[in-house]
Amino acid sequence: MKAYWWKFLAAGLVFYSIIGGFLFPVPELPILHETIRNTYFHIPMWFAMILLYVISVVYSIKYLSSGETKHDLLAVESVNVGIIFCGFGLITGMLWADVTWGEPWPNDPKLNGSAIATLMYLAYLVLRNALDEEQKRAKISAIYNIFAFPVMIVLLFILPRLTDSLHPGNGGNPAFSNLDMDGTMRAVFYPAVLGWMLIGVWITTLRYRYRLIDWEQ
Amino acid sequence: MRARRIQESSVNVLLRPLSLFLLVLRPLCYVRKRVSLSDMNFVRQVYLLLRKEITLEWRSKYALNGVLLYVISTVFVCYQAFKSVHPVIWNALFWIILLFTSINAISKSFTQESKARQLYYYTLVSAQAIILSKIIYNVLLMLLLATVAFFAYSTIFRNEIGDPPLYFITILLGSISFGTALTMVSGISAKANNSGTLMAILSFPVLIPVIIVLIKLSKNAMDGLERSVSYDEIGVLLAINLIVLTVSLLLFPYIWRD
Numbered sequence: 001m002k003a004y005w006w007k008f009l010a011a012g013l014v015f016y017s018i019i020g021g022f023l024f025p026v027p028e029l030p031i032l033h034e035t036i037r038n039t040y041f042h043i044p045m046w047f048a049m050i051l052l053y054v055i056s057v058v059y060s061i062k063y064l065s066s067g068e069t070k071h072d073l074l075a076v077e078s079v080n081v082g083i084i085f086c087g088f089g090l091i092t093g094m095l096w097a098d099v100t101w102g103e104p105w106p107n108d109p110k111l112n113g114s115a116i117a118t119l120m121y122l123a124y125l126v127l128r129n130a131l132d133e134e135q136k137r138a139k140i141s142a143i144y145n146i147f148a149f150p151v152m153i154v155l156l157f158i159l160p161r162l163t164d165s166l167h168p169g170n171g172g173n174p175a176f177s178n179l180d181m182d183g184t185m186r187a188v189f190y191p192a193v194l195g196w197m198l199i200g201v202w203i204t205t206l207r208y209r210y211r212l213i214d215w216e217q
Numbered sequence: 218m219r220a221r222r223i224q225e226s227s228v229n230v231l232l233r234p235l236s237l238f239l240l241v242l243r244p245l246c247y248v249r250k251r252v253s254l255s256d257m258n259f260v261r262q263v264y265l266l267l268r269k270e271i272t273l274e275w276r277s278k279y280a281l282n283g284v285l286l287y288v289i290s291t292v293f294v295c296y297q298a299f300k301s302v303h304p305v306i307w308n309a310l311f312w313i314i315l316l317f318t319s320i321n322a323i324s325k326s327f328t329q330e331s332k333a334r335q336l337y338y339y340t341l342v343s344a345q346a347i348i349l350s351k352i353i354y355n356v357l358l359m360l361l362l363a364t365v366a367f368f369a370y371s372t373i374f375r376n377e378i379g380d381p382p383l384y385f386i387t388i389l390l391g392s393i394s395f396g397t398a399l400t401m402v403s404g405i406s407a408k409a410n411n412s413g414t415l416m417a418i419l420s421f422p423v424l425i426p427v428i429i430v431l432i433k434l435s436k437n438a439m440d441g442l443e444r445s446v447s448y449d450e451i452g453v454l455l456a457i458n459l460i461v462l463t464v465s466l467l468l469f470p471y472i473w474r475d
Binding site for chain 1: 401402405408409410415418419421422423425426429430449450453457460461464465468471472
């Protein structure tokens with residue numbers, strides 16, 4: 001019980017954010033209207049993805065210094081789950097964009113950046129398949145993972161800020177400021193972010209443990 | 218050898234009162250001595266390796282001529298296919314030509330030499346010296362190729378450029394960025410044996426942010442905008458290069474040690 005209290009927390013927070021997200025009052029804004037509720041689902045996906053990619057790069061660095069297969073397995077499973085969260089982030093974002101911006105894929109730097117970052121992590125998985133020898137695969141893919149991480153940061157956080165973007169917080173648009181997020185929204189948004197991050201970590205640990213048993217046999 | 222040992226021990230006997238003090242200082246001296254020595258060696262190692270790369274290239278001229286021909290024929294194919302194009306497409310096309318040229322030119326930078334010879338280098342020099350010399354060599358190669366490509370492209374394919382010096386600076390920055398980013402990727406893909414496809418898959422995502430900024434910067438130059446507008450992009454390019462260079466220097470020893 002003591003070891004897995006955070007799994008209950010994760011499930012509780014996500015349940016709370018779903019119920020609260022659909023039922024609690026939200027501010028009425030011109031274009032967004034009720035779609036503002038997507039904030040509780042779209043953005044936490046990206047937070048979870050970033051967290052998983054960070055975990056992955058940390059374990060890749062650990063692998064290079066320790067050479068333990070465990071670290072490599074955790075790194076690859078984090079990327080696997082991170083890509084799934086990225087897919088959900090893109091899907092929720094496209095649904096949202098279709099309603100508010102008029103088309104599912106507007107030419108927005110943040111959208112393109114996240115698509116390219118996904119390509120990079122898919123390339124990481126392809127690189128793993130290209131290498132047969134276990135040790136070598138772990139090492140070379142860890143190196144590529146660390147190499148790709150700063151590029152991902154540039155793509156998602158630096159380039160969109162340089163150009164005009166439809167996303168808040170980019171191209172001179174304000175980030176989540178007091179204007180569009182009131183107290184009730186924050187009360188749902190932050191638990192949602194935390195909940196989805198924990199869910200991501202949970203899925204990763206499950207996959208990692210499964211993989212570890214597979215590897216030990 | 219024997220005489221030296223005797224000398225050493227006699228020195229120890231003579232300096233016994235100081236030995237404790239020396240013992241405390243010893244790690245410090247060791248570190249200082251090592252750093253200064255390897256620093257001196259390092260620059261020389263890089264220089265020698267770079268000279269080796271250039272000599273090897275100059276001797277065969279196979280890769281150089283091949284890639285040069287590749288650039289010119291690609292330019293010509295594009296010219297025949299398009300005849301005349303909108304400035305935006307002209308600019309984008311030039312960067313696409315350069316992208317493919319650079320991947321072709323740099324992908325063989327680690328596969329050219331045999332495994333045995335690389336093992337021999339491993340015993341002689343530090344891994345950082347190798348990657349740094351390769352990066353410098355590839356940047357030089359890219360500078361040459363990009364310059365040739367630009368002159369061929371702009372003479373065959375006439376187009377107005379508002380601010381030629383800035384456009385040229387963009388090309389220089391572009392070749393530096395391609396050189397640094399692709400050297401590391403070619404090192405990774407060389408370890409995975411099937412270099413061709415893997416090189417493209419691994420390098421495209423890494424190069425796309427660079428290309429986005431480069432196309433923007435060169436578009437500014439074509440429109441002849443005020444120079445100060447472009448400082449942001451130049452800064453980002455330099456920052457990306459610095460990050461890629463640092464990460465390459467940090468990570469290459471792990472690829473090398475096999």
